[in-house]
Amino acid sequence: MRGVWAVERVRDAERRVFERTPEAALMRRAAFAVAVRSAELLAEQTGGTSGRRVALLVGAGNNGGDALWAGAFLRRRGVAVTAVLLAPDRVHAEGLAALLRAGGRRVVASGDSEAARDAVADADLVIDGIVGLSGRGPLRPDAEALVDAVTGLLVAVDLPSGVDPDTGAVAGPAVGADVTVTFGGRKPGHVLAEGAVLSGAVTVADIGLGEALGEPDIVLLDPADIGALWPVPGPEDDKYTQGVAGVAAGSATYPGAAVLAAGAAVLATSGMVRYAGPAADAVRTRWPEIVATGSIADAGRVQAWVVGPGLGTGAAGRDVLAHVLDQGVPVCADADAINLLASTPELWDVRDPETPLVLTPHDREFARLAGEVGTDRVAAARRAAERYNAVVLLKGHTTVVAAPDGRVLVNQARGAWPATAGSGDVLSGLIGALLAAGMDPWLAAGCAAGVHELAGDLAADGAPIGASALLRAVPDAVRRVRAAAAASA
Numbered sequence: 001m002r003g004v005w006a007v008e009r010v011r012d013a014e015r016r017v018f019e020r021t022p023e024a025a026l027m028r029r030a031a032f033a034v035a036v037r038s039a040e041l042l043a044e045q046t047g048g049t050s051g052r053r054v055a056l057l058v059g060a061g062n063n064g065g066d067a068l069w070a071g072a073f074l075r076r077r078g079v080a081v082t083a084v085l086l087a088p089d090r091v092h093a094e095g096l097a098a099l100l101r102a103g104g105r106r107v108v109a110s111g112d113s114e115a116a117r118d119a120v121a122d123a124d125l126v127i128d129g130i131v132g133l134s135g136r137g138p139l140r141p142d143a144e145a146l147v148d149a150v151t152g153l154l155v156a157v158d159l160p161s162g163v164d165p166d167t168g169a170v171a172g173p174a175v176g177a178d179v180t181v182t183f184g185g186r187k188p189g190h191v192l193a194e195g196a197v198l199s200g201a202v203t204v205a206d207i208g209l210g211e212a213l214g215e216p217d218i219v220l221l222d223p224a225d226i227g228a229l230w231p232v233p234g235p236e237d238d239k240y241t242q243g244v245a246g247v248a249a250g251s252a253t254y255p256g257a258a259v260l261a262a263g264a265a266v267l268a269t270s271g272m273v274r275y276a277g278p279a280a281d282a283v284r285t286r287w288p289e290i291v292a293t294g295s296i297a298d299a300g301r302v303q304a305w306v307v308g309p310g311l312g313t314g315a316a317g318r319d320v321l322a323h324v325l326d327q328g329v330p331v332c333a334d335a336d337a338i339n340l341l342a343s344t345p346e347l348w349d350v351r352d353p354e355t356p357l358v359l360t361p362h363d364r365e366f367a368r369l370a371g372e373v374g375t376d377r378v379a380a381a382r383r384a385a386e387r388y389n390a391v392v393l394l395k396g397h398t399t400v401v402a403a404p405d406g407r408v409l410v411n412q413a414r415g416a417w418p419a420t421a422g423s424g425d426v427l428s429g430l431i432g433a434l435l436a437a438g439m440d441p442w443l444a445a446g447c448a449a450g451v452h453e454l455a456g457d458l459a460a461d462g463a464p465i466g467a468s469a470l471l472r473a474v475p476d477a478v479r480r481v482r483a484a485a486a487a488s489a
């Protein structure tokens, strides 16, 4: 698991570390890491470092100081470095002095805009030290014009400027980096919203914040983490001991949602899947291994229910949801189950608050249930998880999974091909199977999201897919995460 720390937490750690390490030493460590990564990139992409041109975009604070010191280190490797000062009266004085001592040049962005633009346009690599942790709002016009002129590689110091450090949101022009070098640990801006894309490849440099950071605010599950958690049957297992998943989904109008959700439950884990609802014939035809019945009352015992995809929001759907919530087993409520919980609050009374519930809304379903998502998706998911005492998986390019106890994980999609009708039904089936296997509901939702996204990526391979293709790629995705776990064991 990789950690992500909110900016305020990083600031706290920084203050504690400053008590024993001078601020300047910390900055030089940070800058050294930026220089090393930039030199590597230059060598990889241009075949060397000596004689290459680097431009530094230098703002008003310590982020600019990092860039200036990085420039001074790069000078020692024979790189031609020009600092473009966006706020010359507030520039980091020691950093600038170090760069000039090392033989770097400087131009003032507003004073000599042509030279500044040329320095940036001609650079093999540009280091973005415009703004870091104190950044608010988009790039300002002077910086935007310079960033537009970049033709070479772009390395962001700490965060791409213009990205909100705590939400990853972008409200206008922003830097799109090839590589971001950050310090101590990832920040939310690297893993959420547009920031996840604009950060490029993130390198985390150890500058000695270490233990002062404490527990992360958000975690990322790596494929190896997911593979290690994925249920595997043992020699003593039979079809019942691994947990039976129940699927209550679909309607005469939407039988496909039932076929997809139930199929995902079949492919996620070994064991057994039951289906109850009006799509029993369609489900049986596609998945003969499923024990299907038309009525929820006849469904038989399960260890977890998936309810909602294609269910409808009428009286029949409401009765099914009430039945499922009253069974005392974990439930994954998706789609119309969420719409019903939003429109019929009495349904909450049926639920035993001690029994795990996973809600899997997309943004519009979330808005019906808990108000608009807004730009801070983590805060929104956390708020809803606490309010409903449920795990909330907020879908999207970045999937956020919040537990009622405050734990949050995010899963970042590589591409957007999984944004296709029915792919959410597959996700709910995966979660249901993992819940039935007895997994912690927060991890079940997170592992399912990871495998779902990987299956989408494998299935798409650069071309559009439907949800059925994503579903067919689930076994391959499970194999890959298990292989990653075996490789890292």
Ligand SMILES: NC(=O)C1=CN([C@@H]2O[C@H](COP(=O)(O)OP(=O)(O)OC[C@H]3O[C@@H](n4cnc5c(N)ncnc54)[C@H](OP(=O)(O)O)[C@@H]3O)[C@@H](O)[C@H]2O)[C@@H](O)CC1
Pocket (backbone or CB within 6 Å): 010, 011, 014, 026, 027, 030, 059, 060, 061, 062, 063, 064, 065, 066, 130, 131, 132, 133, 134, 135, 136, 137, 138, 139, 140, 143, 157, 158, 159, 162, 183, 184, 207, 209
């Ligand atoms: N944490 C750590 O352990 C370590 C941190 N270190 C480094 O320090 C960095 C944080 O430095 P910092 O606090 O000096 O502020 P920083 O981000 O440079 O901003 C400066 C000023 O920019 C302005 N500004 C705001 N938004 C803007 C925008 N959109 N476009 C343009 N300008 C904008 C705003 O001033 P304003 O103009 O609004 O008055 C703001 O005050 C951190 O990211 C890391 O690189 C390392 O050196 C060592 C270890």
Ligand SMILES: Nc1ncnc2c1ncn2[C@@H]1O[C@H](COP(=O)(O)OP(=O)(O)O)[C@@H](O)[C@H]1O
Pocket (backbone or CB within 6 Å): 335, 362, 395, 396, 397, 398, 399, 413, 415, 416, 417, 418, 419, 420, 421, 422, 423, 424, 425, 426, 427, 452
């Ligand atoms: N832009 C995107 N990039 C990657 N994945 C996405 C994107 N948008 C949606 N998804 C994923 O696709 C699925 C869509 O779910 P949902 O909206 O419920 O669709 P449906 O109801 O048609 O099944 C979710 O798993 C979601 O995380």
Ligand SMILES: [K+]
Pocket (backbone or CB within 6 Å): 063, 128, 129, 130, 131, 132, 156, 157, 158, 159, 160, 161
């Ligand atoms: K930056």
